[in-house]
Amino acid sequence: MSETTNTKNVRDDEIDLLDLFRRMGKGIGKMMQTIGRWILISIVFLLKRWLPLGLSIVLGIGAAYLLKFTSASFYSSDLVLRANSVSSTSDMISYINRLHTYCKEKNFASLANAISVDTTEVRNIVDISAYWVIDRGNDGIPDLVDYRGNHDIYDTIDIRMQDRLDIRVNTKVPQELTNIRKGIISFINADSLFQQRNRVRLRQNKELLARLDYDILQLDSLQKVIIEETSRRQPQTGGQMIFLQEQRTQLLYTDILTLHGQKQSLELERDLYEDIVTILSEFSIPITRVNGGGYYALRTVPILFIVTLLILVLLVNRKKLQEVYNRY
Secondary structure: OHHHHHHHHHHHHHHHHHHHHHHHHHHHHHHHHHHHHHHHHHHHHHHHOHHHHHHHHHHHHHHHHHHHHHOOOOEEEEEEEEEOOOOOHHHHHHHHHHHHHHHHOOOHHHHHHHHOOOHHHHOOEEEEEEEEEEEEOOOOOOOEEOOOOOOOOOOOOEEEEEEEEEEEEEEOOHHHHHHHHHHHHHHHHOOHHHHHHHHHHHHHHHHHHHHHHHHHHHHHHHHHHHHHHHHHOOHHHHHHHHHHHHHHHHHHHHHHHHHHHHHHHHHHHHHHOOOOEEEEEOOOOOOOOOOOHHHHHHHHHHHHHHHHHHHHHHHHOHHHHHHHHHHO
16 A cells, blocks of 8 residues: 555656646746747837937937047057065055046146146146056966956966056157156155165065075085095095095086076066066057047947937837826
8 A cells, every 4th residue: 555655656746847847848938939029029129210220320420529529639558567576566556546546536736746747747647547467378478458457366377467567548648658657657666665675675685695605605615625525536446435426516516506596586686676666668659549439439329329219119108108107
């Protein structure tokens, strides 16, 4: 009796599961039909009203070119810096973006004081912003700049480069980029914390170089002693000892080369990257304005198109909207 009951319960469960899948399939099918119907209705709606929608696009393009000819031109250029003395590039980016805040708030007095540029020239600056440089593939080669600030900090393949940053300047007068660059570098060098970190870095570099020179001298002396001892020994009486001495000499030679490599890296750091920051890529004078027709069209065309579309939808459904309004 129990076996029959269990078998019946299993069959009922199978039937319930099949019915559940059948209902899910019908529900998905109805949803796809509804989506397809709405897509078809939308396409027909757009095709029937192509004239006003097309006119909205034309008006958007016309408005874009009107803005182009009535607005002051501004140009964009980038400066790439190597941060030598900061513990984190994010500190340098945050510090430089103070200038972005001044530009955004149109605080020309503070901006002029920060970068030591005349107030009349500062008014030509549209924006100054610092950005991360992204290394795709983590191969040590810069590939792109994160202008949108949407890079995933947990990405271990495409990483933020910790030794450099990009500064983009938008200005109405590109000929003033040289003065702006001098002002930005002066603004960075004026920070007392950056100055202190750079002094500590250079002092540590000097101390480590002195230690490397001492270690290299000691290894050279030891190598000479081993060579002299080896040359005095006779192969007939100490062949095995001579072989061991030659091995020690080779090991010392490898150690000396390693220390010389470290010394050259430190000397390169000292001679090329002595300041708080080093310019890796200078501003270039742009010839094409940023705010051209396409710049404004990307804003005016979608806005006018969406507004026109909403008006058409309201006109088509005005009777239904009137009924709803009268009802409530």
